[in-house]
Amino acid sequence: xxxxxxxxxxxxxxxxxxxxxxxxxxxxxxxxxxxxxxxxxxxxxxxxxxxxxxxxxxxxxxxxxxxxxxxxxxxxxxxxxxxxxxxxxxxxxxxxxxxxxxxxxxxxxxxxxxxxxxxxxxxxxxxxxxxxxxxxxxxxxxxxxxxxxxxxxxxxxxxxxxxxxxxxxxxxxxxxxxxxxxxxxxxxxxxxxxxxxxxxxxxxxxxxxxxxxxxxxxxxxxxxxxxxxxxxxxxxxxxxxxxxxxxxxxxxxxxxxxxxxxxxxxxxxxxxxxxxxxxxxxxxxxxxxxxxxxxxxxxxxxxxxxxxxxxxxxxxxxxxxxxxxxxx
Numbered sequence: 001x002x003x004x005x006x007x008x009x010x011x012x013x014x015x016x017x018x019x020x021x022x023x024x025x026x027x028x029x030x031x032x033x034x035x036x037x038x039x040x041x042x043x044x045x046x047x048x049x050x051x052x053x054x055x056x057x058x059x060x061x062x063x064x065x066x067x068x069x070x071x072x073x074x075x076x077x078x079x080x081x082x083x084x085x086x087x088x089x090x091x092x093x094x095x096x097x098x099x100x101x102x103x104x105x106x107x108x109x110x111x112x113x114x115x116x117x118x119x120x121x122x123x124x125x126x127x128x129x130x131x132x133x134x135x136x137x138x139x140x141x142x143x144x145x146x147x148x149x150x151x152x153x154x155x156x157x158x159x160x161x162x163x164x165x166x167x168x169x170x171x172x173x174x175x176x177x178x179x180x181x182x183x184x185x186x187x188x189x190x191x192x193x194x195x196x197x198x199x200x201x202x203x204x205x206x207x208x209x210x211x212x213x214x215x216x217x218x219x220x221x222x223x224x225x226x227x228x229x230x231x232x233x234x235x236x237x238x239x240x241x242x243x244x245x246x247x248x249x250x251x252x253x254x255x256x257x258x259x260x261x262x263x264x265x266x267x268x269x270x271x272x273x274x275x276x277x278x279x280x281x282x283x284x285x286x287x288x289x290x291x292x293x294x295x296x297x298x299x300x301x302x303x304x305x306x307x308x309x310x311x312x313x314x315x316x317x318x319x320x321x322x323x324x325x326x327x328x
Contacts (some may be wrong), residue, residue, distance in 0.1 A: 089221070091214040095190025102188075104156070105163045107217055118164035121281075121310060125161075126171070128279055128306055129256055137305055139249040140278035144178075144259040144304075146270050148297035152285040153312040155184055158260035161281070162220060165256050172219035174212070174248070178259040180232045181267060183225035185260055189215075196224030200244060201235040208247065237272045245276055264297040274301040282307060286314040 100106045105114055127133060129141040145158040162175040177185035180198055187193075195211045213222045229235060248257045259277065261270040274280050280301050284294055301307055 089209050089212045089214050090194075091216075092191050092222075093216045096216070098190055099159075099188070104188075105160045107163070107167065114160065115164070118160055121308075122161060122164050124308065125279060125281070126165070126168070126256070133306070135305065137278045139245060139276070140306075141253075141255065142245060142249055142257045142259070142277040143279045143281060144261050144270070144273055144277045145281045145283060146261045146274070146297070146301065147263050147283045147285075148265050148289050148293040150182075150263045150266070152263070152283050152289060154263070154283040155179065155188065155260050157281070157283050157310060157312065158258055159185065159188065162258045163217070165258070166217055166220040168219075170254060172221070172252070172255045174221045174223060174255055174257045176223040176257060176259045177225040178236075178261045178269070178273060180225045180228065180236075180269060181262050185222065186224055189222070191222070194224045194226075196226030198226035198229050198232065198235060200226070201238060201240045202227070202229060204240075208244070233268045233272055236269055242276070249278075264300045265293060271300045275303040277304060279306040279308070280304045282309045283312050284309060285312050288313075 096106045100109065103114070105112075105118060109115065125143055128137060129143075131137075131140065133140070143161075145154050145161065147154040158175065162173045165171055165173040175185060176197060177183045178197060179185075191213070194213065195206070197211075199206050199211060200208060208223075211223065211226065213224065215222060235241060248255075259273060261273055264270045264274075282294075282297060282301070298307065
């Protein structure tokens, strides 16, 4: 066992024992093959920028044979998950087979109508996030997904939007379960309940990286809703939330943040959040939501400069009974 392998083994032992091990500076070694075990101990990273599949704890053998510098990329992924204290975000495994069976978009999936629809829908959102719109937007990379009433498919859409953005070459995505009254993102993904957004807002000692979850989908992280609180509206309207949104908007220029928010008409939480994000996507269920409800929902988010609409469960020309259709 060489020195690097011994160090990697010791690092793994320390992590299993519960110690927080900061990542040291790693010099560039572009001309030197890197043992797969050394990189696996540092982080799970995608083999190439365009892959959006689940990556196992190993580096493709071709990278080592070619002498590609993979350590700096691995270290970047780790630093992204580290806070100032050196603590690392917890990693969880999404139940991808279950998500696919239930109709969700997942990495490495065959080309599908849903994947194409999400590509069409996300393009104007990403253009706005990159500052390509005619008007200057505040926090354009913060996207809130809402609906007028419960049961219109907003959470299904939010997860699919996050999955689709995670497949982008040069972007990562954080999916925030901001439906703090009835959170469901973790359950749908097959993840146990965990601390999250409400806990960060309630306790100054809890930092974002303490509750953010890294997933087995490259470039996708999740922020759970956290512990229920009777003052959720007030917490979302607080200075702590303002600071958190500033951090999410500015800290990572290549990260899109998708908020799955509560329905607008029966709650007040979404109205508060809509006034603080850069873009809102309104999910409307075809044949169910009334014109009066849609009008009331739009009035509730009028403070947000960009509001896009998605018609859900609409029957298209192909005769298929389920689909998304985008409209401004």
